[in-house]
Amino acid sequence: MRSASAHQHGTSAVEIAVEGNEIQMQVFAPGADIVGFEHSATSDEDRQAIDAALEVLSYPLALFGPPDAAGCSVAHATVSMASDMADAGDDHDHDHDSPDDHDDHDDHDDHDEHGDHDDHDGHDDHAGHDDHDDDHAGEAHLEFVATYHLECARIGAVDRLALTFFDRFPNAQRLEFTILSAGGADTASAQRGDASISLDFDG
Template identity: 35%
Template sequence: MKAVTLLLAAATFAVHAHHDEHESHGHGAHEHGHGHLNFVVDGDQLMIELQAPAADLVGFEHAARSDEEKAQYAKAVARLQQPDALFRLDPAAGCKLTHQELQAAKEDHDHEHDHDHDHDKAGADHDEHQHDESGHADFGAMYTYTCATPAKLTGLEASLFSVYPSLEKLSVQGILPAGQTAAELTPSANKLSW
């Protein structure tokens, strides 16, 4: 039941964040340097969802083309698979990562799909497609933890700013047993307490 609650909360966050982005920036545009961090604490479980422009997490927003870009993309994926380098939780809470899921940029998938089926497409059209799609690519991950002593989980530190130097702020929304919280984290103010 707790997993269902966490998944529903995550879906709510994703829909809300997507709606807000459409309302404030118009038609899916996003702001480079600005990510979103959503979390839910439910019983002994903590779920964290991170979304940010691919330009900030990967270094570019188009599908990786060259060997160098493919290596850069693989490095970005490897970083996202190591949440201990991105977030710090109070060790006294005894939180252990139990599940993680990467969310690749939708436009990269669409581009790869189109690329696989449109081999005869002219180079100019291909580049124009990249330009139109790349401005809106997001990338992220979802992490689920089980905490041995959840009462000692009283905050988190976003250490990811040192991993992603172009990331300037995170808009944070959280659902806690005592209610909701919201904040903005930056490299100089990267701790959230509850």
């Protein structure tokens, strides 16, 4: 599985696994691509942007549309926010049925755990601290993680996905797909301006 810390601005990763008539999808998108920033929400405007993005991400068929002939429906969709800092512990789940769950994001004051840094003797002299700077001074880089479970009446008809992801998120530039099916593993990519991506689940 892809590591949340491996993200790069402009590029989101999409993992697709097909089994029987079911499609499991996971989308990993840098916060900068989705809401234009990766820091913790610090204002009402930030929180509104995050809530709006979580709502949009909760509807996978409006972002990655299989052909109507496939008869696909959403069995479950969950969106969360994760940090690429190890042990950050600030994940926020946003279930499709519970948009108000994301109010927990206001509890991001936990981020003041920087107070623990004060106990870090020698931290002020920055000796050997260059590596920390390379990690953006330990700041968490937020990432959106969406998990989708689709059920399709005719999985063989899913030969492509219409892409409106780029229309919804203007900062996103590229999608990298990893596709696992009975036919084996495959990769594909799409860039801003691409209307769809071709799929071959039969190998």
